[in-house]
Amino acid sequence: MARNKIALVGAGNIGGTLAHLIGLKELGDVVLFDVFGGVAAGKALDIAQSSPVDGFDSALSGSSDYAAIAGSDVVIVTAGFPRLPGMSRDDLLAKNAEVIGAVAEGIRTHAPDAFVIVITNPLDVMVAVMQERSGLPPHKVVGMAGVLDSARFRLFLAQEFNVSVEDVTAFVLGGHGDTMVPLTRYSTVAGIPVPDLIRMGWSTQERIDAIVHRTANGGGEIVKLLEKGSAFYAPAASAIAMAESFLKDKKRVLPCAVKLEGQYGQDGLYVGVPVVIGAGGAEKVVEVEFLPEEKAAFEKSCDAVKKLLADFRALGV
Ligand code: TXD
DSSP: OOOOEEEEEOOSHHHHHHHHHHHHTTOOEEEEEOSSHHHHHHHHHHHHHHHHHHTOOOOEEEESOGGGGTTOSEEEEOOSOOOOTTOOGGGGHHHHHHHHHHHHHHHHHHOTTSEEEEOOSSHHHHHHHHHHHHOOOGGGEEEOSHHHHHHHHHHHHHHHHTOOGGGEEOOEEBSSSTTOEEOGGGOEETTEEHHHHHHTTSSOHHHHHHHHHHHHTHHHHHHHHHSSSOOOHHHHHHHHHHHHHHHTTOOEEEEEEEEEESGGGOEEEEEEEEEEEETTEEEEEOOOOOOHHHHHHHHHHHHHHHHHHHHHHHHTO
């Protein structure tokens, strides 16, 4: 069986980390694409030189020619500009929309059958732009944010309860970042919902609220510490979980930004919800019933995404 081919558009911090993880996990061959072709080729060569040490077989190359991504099974897009301290994700809107437009054109021409995972911020708008401009079917174009947001939530909950991260599950919905909606009643330790754990005296509502707040601002916390650039290890690991579920038809249920077509009362909006990811791409949206306050929070989050989308349309890029 031929190896899978994975194209990484953007060979920056996340792109390089993705390439390394793909090698270590032997998920397939990697093409790194960047406007700075030397950086893409340099990272590919550096990682390839680690393969004899770590014992993985994966062909890695770098390019600034879109023809190199031809025939990719998966394309992961990080091309664009990251946040600097004091910048919101939305400040990136105009700059990155232009970049995503160009990338969408490259994918439409050279890899129209790929499963596309967008990471570039502001995520929920960039993934919508990617789907529109590439013309790929919506189930083949998804955005990565929820896996990262829920990983942050899981880590902080595991630390709070002093249990393994493996046994903590989290359920988050909505747009990426500040308006993210964590559903604590569906977040568990080994199946025990967080509200039950509060009743059992394992934590307090105030402490859980603080964890929710820290999670929603998790990206900003790292931007502030790094001083240049934004998080990249956890974002890369999160996108890999999505790519792996697609390539191995694992049908994992992962929170991803997908185009809602009637689910959750939304029509044509890209926003984060739990989705089954398998060989068919985004195969099925998991639609849960909301309590009134959850519904309000989700709608507020959708409204924030819609506003940003309207700002994008007004830019006319
Ligand atoms: O949860 C999430 N979705 C995110 C998103 C979590 C963390 C970071 N997130 C966003 O990912 C971040 O705000 C950025 O928009 C992207 C990429 O982050 P990264 O840290 O990898 O940024 P880098 O290191 O600046 O890399 C971006 C690369 C860089 O090498 C540029 O030369 C390249 O993108 N670039 C391009 N490549 C191809 N084509 C074009 N037009 C282009 N423009 C820039």
